Amino acid sequence: MDIRSSAATILKKHLAIDESLLEVPKDKALGDMAYPCFSHAKALKKAPQLIAKGVVESLTAQNQNKQKLYPFCRIEAVGPYINFFMDPAALGSDVLPIIAKKKLDYGRGMATPKNAPKKTLMVEYASPNTNKPLHLGHLRNLAIGHSVSSLLQFAGAKVIQSNINNDRGVHICKSMLAYQRWGKGEQPTIKTDHFVGKYYVVFNKKAEENKALEGDAQEMLRKWEAGDKETRKLWKLMNAWAYSGFEETYGKLGVSFDKYYYESDIYEDGKKIVLDGLKKGVFRKNDDGAVVADIPGHDPKVLLRADGTSVYMTQDLYLATLKFKEYQLDQSIHVVGSEQNYHFQVLFALFKMLKYPWAGKCSHLSYGMVYLPHGKMKSREGTVVDADDIIQNMADLAKVEIRKRHNDLSEEEVGKRAMVIGLAALKFFLLKIDPSRDMHFDPKESISFDGETGPYVQYAHARICSVLRKFRQEHAGKEQKSKPSSTAIIPSKTAIMPSKASRPSTAFKADASLLVLPAEAALIKLLHAFPDVVGEAAANYRPSALARYLLDLAQAFNEFYHACPILTEEQKLRDARLLLIDCVRVVLDRGLNLLGIQAPEEM
RNA sequence: GCUCCUGUAGUCUAGCCUGGAUAGGACGCAAGCCUCCGGAGCUUGUGACCGGGGUUCAAAUCCCCGCAGGGGCGCCA
Numbered sequence: 001m002d003i004r005s006s007a008a009t010i011l012k013k014h015l016a017i018d019e020s021l022l023e024v025p026k027d028k029a030l031g032d033m034a035y036p037c038f039s040h041a042k043a044l045k046k047a048p049q050l051i052a053k054g055v056v057e058s059l060t061a062q063n064q065n066k067q068k069l070y071p072f073c074r075i076e077a078v079g080p081y082i083n084f085f086m087d088p089a090a091l092g093s094d095v096l097p098i099i100a101k102k103k104l105d106y107g108r109g110m111a112t113p114k115n116a117p118k119k120t121l122m123v124e125y126a127s128p129n130t131n132k133p134l135h136l137g138h139l140r141n142l143a144i145g146h147s148v149s150s151l152l153q154f155a156g157a158k159v160i161q162s163n164i165n166n167d168r169g170v171h172i173c174k175s176m177l178a179y180q181r182w183g184k185g186e187q188p189t190i191k192t193d194h195f196v197g198k199y200y201v202v203f204n205k206k207a208e209e210n211k212a213l214e215g216d217a218q219e220m221l222r223k224w225e226a227g228d229k230e231t232r233k234l235w236k237l238m239n240a241w242a243y244s245g246f247e248e249t250y251g252k253l254g255v256s257f258d259k260y261y262y263e264s265d266i267y268e269d270g271k272k273i274v275l276d277g278l279k280k281g282v283f284r285k286n287d288d289g290a291v292v293a294d295i296p297g298h299d300p301k302v303l304l305r306a307d308g309t310s311v312y313m314t315q316d317l318y319l320a321t322l323k324f325k326e327y328q329l330d331q332s333i334h335v336v337g338s339e340q341n342y343h344f345q346v347l348f349a350l351f352k353m354l355k356y357p358w359a360g361k362c363s364h365l366s367y368g369m370v371y372l373p374h375g376k377m378k379s380r381e382g383t384v385v386d387a388d389d390i391i392q393n394m395a396d397l398a399k400v401e402i403r404k405r406h407n408d409l410s411e412e413e414v415g416k417r418a419m420v421i422g423l424a425a426l427k428f429f430l431l432k433i434d435p436s437r438d439m440h441f442d443p444k445e446s447i448s449f450d451g452e453t454g455p456y457v458q459y460a461h462a463r464i465c466s467v468l469r470k471f472r473q474e475h476a477g478k479e480q481k482s483k484p485s486s487t488a489i490i491p492s493k494t495a496i497m498p499s500k501a502s503r504p505s506t507a508f509k510a511d512a513s514l515l516v517l518p519a520e521a522a523l524i525k526l527l528h529a530f531p532d533v534v535g536e537a538a539a540n541y542r543p544s545a546l547a548r549y550l551l552d553l554a555q556a557f558n559e560f561y562h563a564c565p566i567l568t569e570e571q572k573l574r575d576a577r578l579l580l581i582d583c584v585r586v587v588l589d590r591g592l593n594l595l596g597i598q599a600p601e602e603m
Numbered sequence: 604g605c606u607c608c609u610g611u612a613g614u615c616u617a618g619c620c621u622g623g624a625u626a627g628g629a630c631g632c633a634a635g636c637c638u639c640c641g642g643a644g645c646u647u648g649u650g651a652c653c654g655g656g657g658u659u660c661a662a663a664u665c666c667c668c669g670c671a672g673g674g675g676c677g678c679c680a
Contacts, residue, residue: 020621027625035672036623038660079624086642129680151636169680252626263680277607290678305678312680340676341607369608421643433616436608440615449643451629452616459643467640548617550629562636562645573671 001529006071007033007084014055016042026218031083032072032525037082040080048080074323082170086387088521092512095528104590109156110535119158122323122363123149125335126250130242131175132197134249134387136370136441137337143430144367145335146596147543154594155538160327162259164319167239168267171200173220176234177213178203180223191388196238206350249387253423254596261319271313273321273354274303282353293413295349303350318346324358331361333541338366340438343424365541390443397447398455402603417603420514421455422447424597426542428454431595432547433590452551454597457588460554463561464602471578472569510575519560523584526553530587534594543595550591 008019017035025034037048037055044051058075059069067312069075073087098107125145134142145161153159166352177198179186188195209211223231250256274291277283283293289306303314323332333346334581344364351359372385398418403411409417433439449455515524529549537546566577588597 021623023623026618026627030624034624038623041660081624166680171680285679288678292678302678307678309678311678315680324662337674338608340680341675343680371673373645405641405643437616438609442615446616448630452645453629455643459641463641463644470640478669546615548628555628558644559646561640565640569638602641 001088001329003071003084007035010059010069010075010084011035011055011073011082014058015051020021025081025083028522030078030081030540031074031076032086033084034112035082035084037349038082049077050083052077054078056545081597086521086525088524089513089516090467091528092515092520092524095524096512096579096583097511098526099586100579103192103586104593106586107531107534107590108154110531110538113234120160120327121331121333121360122160122162122327122329123152123155123333123335124162124164125165126246127336128163128242128246129169129171130165130167130196131172131241132200133191133193133245133497136372136387137392139253139387139390140367140425140430140439141335142250142253142255142429143596144435144543145255147395147427147431147546147594148333148335148365148538148541149594150594151534151538151541151543151546152445154206155535160258160329161256161259162323163257164261165243165261166263167242168224168235168264170217171226172235172239173217174207176205176231176238177202177217177220178206179238180234182206188241188533191245191248192241193243193249196242196245201489252391252419253427261322263315266318266322267315269322270310270316270318271304272539273317274314277303277354289336293350293353294344298346298349313343313347313350316343317350317562318466320347320351320362321356324356324361329358329361332358333362333363333365335365335367338368340440341366363541365435367435371438371440372442385441385443390426391423393443394447396422396460398422398425401449411546414501419457420451420598421603423493424454424458425449425593426454426591427597428457428547431543432551434544435542453525454592455588455603456551457554457592458600458603459598460557460594461588461599462601462603464557464581467566467581468578469586470603474567484489510579511572512576512579514573514576514585515580517564519556519563520580523553523560523580527555527583527587530591535590537594546591546594550588553584553588553591556582557581557588 004019004022007022011017015037018039021039022033022035025031037051040046040051041048046054055213059075071090072084073090076083076084076085097601123145125141127139127141128138149159149161160249175196176199179196182202190198202388203213203217220231224235260287274283277293278285278291283303284292286292286302286306290301290302291304294300295337301313302311303317304310320332325328336344336472341364344366348359348362348364351362386394393413395418397559399414399422402414402417406414425447429441430439432452445452512524515521533546533549539544560581564577566574566581568574569577592599
């Protein structure tokens with residue numbers, strides 16, 4: 001059932017409406033759907049207030065039996081608006097059984113005409129440099145890339161998660177050079193990517209005193225390009241350290257990739273594309289011999305230097321071509337920081353100049369800068385926040401909070417829960433803000449469990465599990481045989497196994513029409529909206545929309561929890577409420593999962 | 604200098620694309636709520652659309668001019 005089209009159908013009998021004007025009122029007290037009558041004022045030569053009044057009068061006159069108003073229980077005119085009020089009992093009877101049946105698949109495959117899922121999509125994210133460990137900016141990148149991939153997959157697309165390793169260049173040589181000069185063959189005793197990064201710092205320090213080092217690094221790059229054995233050997237060794245460290249961090253975050261690309265493999269392969277373009281007259285040669293592109297609305301862009309070597313743009317040109325060739329992509333998404341907005345504008349413009357058939361199928365998912373309380377993070381100024389340090393820090397802080405509340409847990413259990421909660425706090429904080437915006441990351445504030453946080457949402461989930469657990473314990477064996485219906489909704493480990501989750505629950509008989517209180521109705525409406533929310537979030541590459549929704553749902557649940565007793569209620573109503581909270585549990589679980597966050601049963 | 608983006612309470616943000624009814628939420632601050640299913644909670648109060656024009660019956664939203672902050676403007680990646 002769709003509220004919008006239901007309202008449209010009812011209205012059309014009385015007014016030549018423009019369906020697109022139907023809106024959800026900002027204030028819930030004004031109904032669930034509203035139609036503003038301003039636009040009809042001229043044609044009907046009547047004040048919008050009177051139009052609204054007239055329509056509602058004829059509606060109610062015809063429908064003494066309320067059946068025809070379904071799914072609404074009330075339609076009224078307020079000023080120039082016609083407001084529709086949902087019948088919560090009807091909606092609940094409609095929606096809750098669907099969730100109980102579909103469980104974690106509720107909302108899957110949301111292919112509306114507007115956001116029809118592309119068949120095959122590639123999401124490229126992470127894109128680390130191999131000369132130093134991941135930092136705070138990468139955490140935002142990873143959180144967004146991973147969540148968007150999950151959302152698109154859930155919406156019905158085949159998603160390939162890819163990662164381009166920037167593994168060559170003078171910055172890489174700097175770490176190598178420092179290790180060669182001052183490392184004395186030292187083997188890593190710390191996390192291996194940090195070990196590499198240590199030498200990058202060493203280089204920068206030494207280079208401040210000794211300017212010649214910059215030239216030495218350039219010289220090392222030339223050797224690398226010439227294929228010098230020693231240099232290549234060192235390069236392989238140190239990159240292997242970097243990768244093994246990165247993988248550890250990806251693992252902690254629950255991120256994995258289907259395809260890795262390496263800059264060193266492709267950095268020269270764009271030349272042919274450029275020369276081809278030159279032959280076809282798309283590009284031109286500069287006086288000095290460099291190949292440049294004149295892009296409408298942009299400054300001329302060099303694509304090949306006079307000496308024939310390629311630039312950053314050249315390899316990106318090639319990499320995109322490679323991706324489409326290898327995978328027949330319907331869309332290629334680059335998750336890259338907003339400082340590269342211009343680069344991608346130019347890159348996509350080049351695709352169009354070259355008339356590639358897939359030229360319109362690339363998008364740059366741009367995300368804003370991450371600021372610390374005391375300004376922007378910069379690796380050279382030592383204000384950089386290391387990704388692993390942050391993760392550890394979050395877990396440590398979570399540990400303190402857990403210990404405040406439980407003194408009977410083993411050290412191991414505390415550590416386990418702390419990581420789940422700490423990561424939730426971190427990821428949720430990064431995802432709740434619209435990707436396009438710059439954001440402020442305050443490590444202390446982010447771990448606070450008050451407010452719009454991951455742990456707040458997790459807590460709602462754990463609380464529901466707790467109630468269901470208690471119910472199950474109290475009624476173990478007693479009602480189970482006589483009333484299998486009520487136990488069909490007890491929590492299970494549905495979080496991990498969709499196959500189990502999608503198994504239809506057997507003959508559930510709780511009567512959702514008993515749920516008519518405002519707090520119950522609010523929850524039902526939110527549950528009803530979930531498929532739309534995930535569909536929109538996927539179509540617009542905006543996990544933040546889902547994060548906001550989950551906050552609303554968790555909040556609505558907490559309000560309900562305080563207003564409505566569950567287990568002490570008489571059986572029929574109790575069962576209905578158990579069904580309701582179980583549905584909330586499922587949606588919270590799925591929603592958090594799509595943000596890359598776990599939904600623990602206890603915390 | 605050119606160009607792109609962003610300005611919402613003490614702080615962080617939603618809404619802006621697709622203009623409409625009292626600008627939503629969080630932190631903070633102030634005051635309440637446990638004989639009750641987990642108080643990591645709930646209730647109440649406090650307080651905001653950068654400035655100026657324009658378009659419109661209607662502007663936080665669209666357009667223009669300012670002001671402020673940030674990004675970019677490499678034959679770096």
